[in-house]
Amino acid sequence: xxxxSSHAARIPxxxxxxxxxxxxxxxxLRLYHRFRALDWNEKGYLSRVDxxxxxxxxVNPLGDRIIDSFFPDGSLHLDFPGFVRVLARFRPVDDxxxxxxxxxxxxxxxxxxxxxxxxxxxxxxxxxxxxxxxEMLQVLRLMVGVxxxxxxxxxxxxxxxxxxxxxxxGAVSFLEFAKSLEKMNIEQKxxxxxxx
Amino acid sequence: xxxxxxxxxxxxxxxxxxxxxxxxxxAFGVSLGISELYMKILVKTLEWATLRIEKGxxxxxxxxxxxxxxxxxxxxxxxxxxxxGLRGRDxxxxxxxxxxxxxxxxxxxxxxxxxxxxxxxxxxxxxxxxNVNFQYISPKLTxxxxxxxxxxxxxxxxxxxxxxxxxISFLVIGTTLVGQLxxxxxxxxxxxxxxxxxxxxxxxxxxxxxxxxNKQYRPQKGGICVANHTSPIDVLILxxxxxxxxxxxxxxxxxxxxxRAMVKACPHVWFERSEMKDRHLxxxxxxxxxxxxxxxxxxxxxxxxxxxxxxxxxxxxxxxxIGGTIYPVxxxxxxxxxxxxxxxxxxxxxxxxxxxxxxxxIVCDVWYMPPMTREExxxxxxxxxxxxxxxxxxxxxxxxxxxxxxKRAKVKDTYKExxxxxxxxxxxxxGSLNSELD
Numbered sequence: 001x002x003x004x005s006s007h008a009a010r011i012p013x014x015x016x017x018x019x020x021x022x023x024x025x026x027x028x029l030r031l032y033h034r035f036r037a038l039d040w041n042e043k044g045y046l047s048r049v050d051x052x053x054x055x056x057x058x059v060n061p062l063g064d065r066i067i068d069s070f071f072p073d074g075s076l077h078l079d080f081p082g083f084v085r086v087l088a089r090f091r092p093v094d095d096x097x098x099x100x101x102x103x104x105x106x107x108x109x110x111x112x113x114x115x116x117x118x119x120x121x122x123x124x125x126x127x128x129x130x131x132x133x134x135e136m137l138q139v140l141r142l143m144v145g146v147x148x149x150x151x152x153x154x155x156x157x158x159x160x161x162x163x164x165x166x167x168x169x170g171a172v173s174f175l176e177f178a179k180s181l182e183k184m185n186i187e188q189k190x191x192x193x194x195x196x
Numbered sequence: 197x198x199x200x201x202x203x204x205x206x207x208x209x210x211x212x213x214x215x216x217x218x219x220x221x222x223a224f225g226v227s228l229g230i231s232e233l234y235m236k237i238l239v240k241t242l243e244w245a246t247l248r249i250e251k252g253x254x255x256x257x258x259x260x261x262x263x264x265x266x267x268x269x270x271x272x273x274x275x276x277x278x279x280x281g282l283r284g285r286d287x288x289x290x291x292x293x294x295x296x297x298x299x300x301x302x303x304x305x306x307x308x309x310x311x312x313x314x315x316x317x318x319x320x321x322x323x324x325x326x327n328v329n330f331q332y333i334s335p336k337l338t339x340x341x342x343x344x345x346x347x348x349x350x351x352x353x354x355x356x357x358x359x360x361x362x363x364i365s366f367l368v369i370g371t372t373l374v375g376q377l378x379x380x381x382x383x384x385x386x387x388x389x390x391x392x393x394x395x396x397x398x399x400x401x402x403x404x405x406x407x408x409x410n411k412q413y414r415p416q417k418g419g420i421c422v423a424n425h426t427s428p429i430d431v432l433i434l435x436x437x438x439x440x441x442x443x444x445x446x447x448x449x450x451x452x453x454x455x456r457a458m459v460k461a462c463p464h465v466w467f468e469r470s471e472m473k474d475r476h477l478x479x480x481x482x483x484x485x486x487x488x489x490x491x492x493x494x495x496x497x498x499x500x501x502x503x504x505x506x507x508x509x510x511x512x513x514x515x516x517x518i519g520g521t522i523y524p525v526x527x528x529x530x531x532x533x534x535x536x537x538x539x540x541x542x543x544x545x546x547x548x549x550x551x552x553x554x555x556x557x558i559v560c561d562v563w564y565m566p567p568m569t570r571e572e573x574x575x576x577x578x579x580x581x582x583x584x585x586x587x588x589x590x591x592x593x594x595x596x597x598x599x600x601x602x603k604r605a606k607v608k609d610t611y612k613e614x615x616x617x618x619x620x621x622x623x624x625x626x627g628s629l630n631s632e633l634d
Contacts, residue, residue, distance in 0.1 A: 190297060
């Protein structure tokens, strides 16, 4: 019993999180319950192990990289705002986001560019702003496992870097990455719609 | 003085009522119809409450159709479609999108973790604990809810605690007494009587309404009974209708006392914690037990852990390697009246029992199914899966390949390899690259 606001009041800093991420009150509540459910021993934060225990994530070839994106700069504890901040990247793009945006305010977390940045950082392990051929190979190896030979993988990596690389430095910068995907419907591929 | 006398009189009348209306009938297996009446009133009240809520809910918010619908909109298309894939297409930078989306979806909601929290109800059943999403609707509803709280905590709870206490004490005392007798068919019959009576009392302690289907397939002596596991109450529910030999770890405390008493009256199989690790030893002891055709059927829960009764998870193959006839049983609780699922990481045994005793009732269906044996050329894992499917279909539960122990252990790499294989097939499949393989 009780009105819904008494539930949302349990989330610390709910208003600033809402403004930053753009999630609705109901979605935030859902995600908060999920955060609490993943936090088995009620520490108040999540660690890598908590995320690794999700079966469907552990079998995802890019599972470890995805978990890394929740723990930037070597941090070990993930609190609820941090959790939601990453998930906000995958919020579907609503028309109202683009319409009334104040150009002086920072870009919303779920903009096309930010979605692309998320995908880019899955490749760019050393965070130098470029995907080198080596990094490309590493991601490919994660996705195919032991099924493909080294030579095949190298030829795929070479071809991909060549196609995207415009300034000829042998690596793919973020802008080159974004350009090569400009025709792709990022909004649909990198969006998760929370029901209710 | 008067106060104490009055209190004494109340307790006396209370106990006589309990004895007359509950204990004696259960000793004889007779029902007086009080529970049926209670259930009818309960159902009517809950229906009324649902209608009120539906009227009160605003047009924008939608009541979910199915209790196990997810919270995110899922695109369940296979990997090929998700990667805009024809076979033998080339790698694209955007391929990571598919995996990252799937990964994030799993973080927001995954099949396994969702099975370890209680099932969400479509409409409120007047228990605050299930009220995750329901707002304040009307004063009438609140009043009914308050009435419900009074009834549950002040009337039902003391009654149930009394019954549980009586039931357990009777069990311990009864089995110890019967255990003194020498081995004989009289002893077996008495032990059965004691077990059945105590279980019936305990089931009344939970206001349990159980429907047994297909009683002709009830497990026979020398067999193994397997069932899906939702809570420790499963044991009570099954033993009310027949006697089983239980398998499990020796516990300390109250459970330990009960276990030691029970094993005096009839041969249960209790293991020390250290023995449980030795799978060979466990299998041997169980084999010995079922080889003796006079011993009661063993009751095993192959999932190994409590699941929330919306799905059946991987059956551990150990129970299926023993041999013998398997009698599958499907148990499905009706969540409308009370949630029977034991979330062992959230509640300990005592708070769980308290929750169960302050619910409206425990209503469930038990289906006995025709016996199954391992076929030629079938290994234990395949057999386990076959039994699991049968139980899932019968109980109307979804089937999951995951191990219930996943909540405590890491998942196996073989699953990841499958995903990698699928993806590689797409890249290299039709030989669009110079492959020396074909």
